[in-house]
Amino acid sequence: MSAEENIRQIENYVECWKQFNQFLQLAGSEKITSEDEAQFLELKSVLVQELELVLSQPEATALNRLEIHDLINGVSSLRFLAEAKDDSLRQAENQWHKIYIQWQSVLGQLKVKYRAEGGEKSGRGGWFR
Amino acid sequence: MASKHKVLIVDDEQVLLDLYAELVRALPSHPEVHTATSGARALALLESDDFSLLLTDLHMPKMDGFQILLMARRNYPALRTAVVTGMADQEYRTRAYSIGADLYIEKPQSRQELKLFIDCIEGLLDKEEGGGFRGVQNKNLVDLVQMESLSHSSSLLRVLQSGREGRIWILDGEVIDAETDDLTGEPAFKRIMGWRRGSFEILPPESGRERRIGISTQSLLLDFAQWTDEKTEATKLGGHEEETNVLKAITQIRGVQSVLMRAGKGKPESWGLEEVERHSEVGGALIEMATELGQKLSAGPLRRAIAGTPTRKLVMRQRNDRFMLLGLTADTTNEEAGHILQRVSGEWS
Amino acid sequence: MVVNFFRSRGEARAFDIPRGAFTYDSEGDILIGSVPTAWLEEFGPYLVKAFRKAFSSAEEKGLPLTEIALHYGGARLTAKDLRGGGIVYVFPVRK
Numbered sequence: 183m184s185a186e187e188n189i190r191q192i193e194n195y196v197e198c199w200k201q202f203n204q205f206l207q208l209a210g211s212e213k214i215t216s217e218d219e220a221q222f223l224e225l226k227s228v229l230v231q232e233l234e235l236v237l238s239q240p241e242a243t244a245l246n247r248l249e250i251h252d253l254i255n256g257v258s259s260l261r262f263l264a265e266a267k268d269d270s271l272r273q274a275e276n277q278w279h280k281i282y283i284q285w286q287s288v289l290g291q292l293k294v295k296y297r298a299e300g301g302e303k304s305g306r307g308g309w310f311r
Numbered sequence: 312m313a314s315k316h317k318v319l320i321v322d323d324e325q326v327l328l329d330l331y332a333e334l335v336r337a338l339p340s341h342p343e344v345h346t347a348t349s350g351a352r353a354l355a356l357l358e359s360d361d362f363s364l365l366l367t368d369l370h371m372p373k374m375d376g377f378q379i380l381l382m383a384r385r386n387y388p389a390l391r392t393a394v395v396t397g398m399a400d401q402e403y404r405t406r407a408y409s410i411g412a413d414l415y416i417e418k419p420q421s422r423q424e425l426k427l428f429i430d431c432i433e434g435l436l437d438k439e440e441g442g443g444f445r446g447v448q449n450k451n452l453v454d455l456v457q458m459e460s461l462s463h464s465s466s467l468l469r470v471l472q473s474g475r476e477g478r479i480w481i482l483d484g485e486v487i488d489a490e491t492d493d494l495t496g497e498p499a500f501k502r503i504m505g506w507r508r509g510s511f512e513i514l515p516p517e518s519g520r521e522r523r524i525g526i527s528t529q530s531l532l533l534d535f536a537q538w539t540d541e542k543t544e545a546t547k548l549g550g551h552e553e554e555t556n557v558l559k560a561i562t563q564i565r566g567v568q569s570v571l572m573r574a575g576k577g578k579p580e581s582w583g584l585e586e587v588e589r590h591s592e593v594g595g596a597l598i599e600m601a602t603e604l605g606q607k608l609s610a611g612p613l614r615r616a617i618a619g620t621p622t623r624k625l626v627m628r629q630r631n632d633r634f635m636l637l638g639l640t641a642d643t644t645n646e647e648a649g650h651i652l653q654r655v656s657g658e659w660s
Numbered sequence: 661m662v663v664n665f666f667r668s669r670g671e672a673r674a675f676d677i678p679r680g681a682f683t684y685d686s687e688g689d690i691l692i693g694s695v696p697t698a699w700l701e702e703f704g705p706y707l708v709k710a711f712r713k714a715f716s717s718a719e720e721k722g723l724p725l726t727e728i729a730l731h732y733g734g735a736r737l738t739a740k741d742l743r744g745g746g747i748v749y750v751f752p753v754r755k
Binding site: 616 | 677703706707710713714717718721722723724725726727728729730731732733734735737738753
């Protein structure tokens with residue numbers, strides 16, 4: 183897989199990871215519908231599967247698979263988070279942010295590598311929005 | 312030759328600003344760095360040039376980082392945004408992400424954190440210099456006022472157009488006065504809002520401004536939309552009075568901000584909606600796409616289509632040749648949107 | 661297509677609406693999914709093409725969309741734009 187494809191894949195993963203946080207914020211707002219719960223469950227499933235793809239990249243070794251799994255497994259449902267009396271939501275957000283920063287760092291390293299390989303001369307499109 | 316990324320850094324402390332500028336200039340992609348020591352200056356720079364990334368501090372006098380983020384998010388959807396702050400506060404972080412910041416990172420304190428900072432900022436820049444294209448910058452004054460209103464801001468909005476100047480005073484999210492040429496109050500507001508191109512600046516609020524506009528901002532914006540429609544449709548107005556009343560009645564239903572209806576390929580009728588043709592076209596294309604998709608998947612008849620935009624939710628349906636689109640607040644859930652549509656459809660039929 | 665490397669939750673009849681989600685990248689390539697592979701191979705590219713076109717043409721017309729949710733008699737489809745890439749949720753509706 184080319185560096186450009188690797189970047190695309192991680193960018194996509196990072197965007198999905200941001201979706202996870204949006205659901206956490208939804209839990210904080212307590213405005214949760216059954217559709218949100220269903221989507222959240224599917225998002226977790228996609229995140230776990232896609233994780234295996236992206237972790238196969240050498241730059242991603244800094245990320246701890248167990249940490250990510252712990253976070254995803256720990257949030258069994260949005261309702262659970264919304265109704266939890268302890269600070270589960272806060273902990274989940276902290277953990278999410280820590281991992282998110284690591285993803286951004288991996289992405290930055292990959293982009294530097296991509297440029298070093300002369301990827302910017304390929305003439306293909308970058309981000310659309 | 313490929314152009315460099317442009318990064319805008321905002322911090323009210325010049326020493327820190329210089330330090331960040333130096334760090335960012337030294338990134339492997341060597342971006343072009345611009346700096347601003349205030350929110351107003353930052354917004355003026357964003358207006359005048361295409362930036363790839365906005366880096367902002369949170370605590371600044373007059374306009375804080377959250378306000379800058381809100382404006383940037385709304386007006387430049389393609390712009391990447393990062394908060395760099397000394398505040399390790401989870402509440403701030405959550406708020407920044409909920410506004411749509413791409414990154415919330417604490418000011419680096421060690422060599423290791425510096426490396427992380429550099430990697431993360433590089434990660435936010437496009438992988439290909441000069442590649443891709445920026446999204447359409449969907450700016451208009453109605454959105455701007457709407458956003459100030461929703462965020463309960465107090466500010467003075469200064470609008471410039473071809474040598475003309477307009478001022479709109481906003482107090483706790485309510486428009487209290489406007490002034491341009493020889494007009495004040497509502498007439499001035501309408502004239503300024505009618506300007507299609509220009510620049511704006513958000514200035515700190517002026518205390519003691521006399522209130523000349525007594526109605527709520529939402530009503531004011533609705534009145535403006537109606538006034539615009541009436542102005543452009545003046546010749547046809549007589550024949551459409553009844554339909555206009557129906558549309559107006561629909562927007563009285565809780566949660567409905569605007570409505571658009573169209574029969575066949577005819578001209579759309581609307582209430583409370585800006586850029587009617589644009590909404591009609593996008594909505595029509597979406598219904599067409601959804602219908603084809605439904606057939607391909609054997610998913611059954613299309614009941615409704617819901618589209619989310621950064622500022623509102625649009626719910627649509629088509630029955631025979633009649634198309635209807637409702638503009639709802641952005642926080643309306645899809646479930647609520649369905650109920651509202653059902654209710655409106657009931658009254659409509 | 662990357663998705664071929666992964667098995668999903670069991671095969672469904674090609675034309676049943678499954679329950680799940682899948683992602684695609686900014687080039688429109690499907691990355692991974694929790695919907696049955698056979699269904700995804702049959703309909704995934706068509707869905708991606710349709711949603712990408714809808715997002716990009718709305719943006720070109722100056723009305724950028726972040727999400728499109730389609731409610732049918734027998735299915736609910738929701739696509740969320742992820743800066744060029746996206747995630748599509750598919751759910752059957754019991755009649």
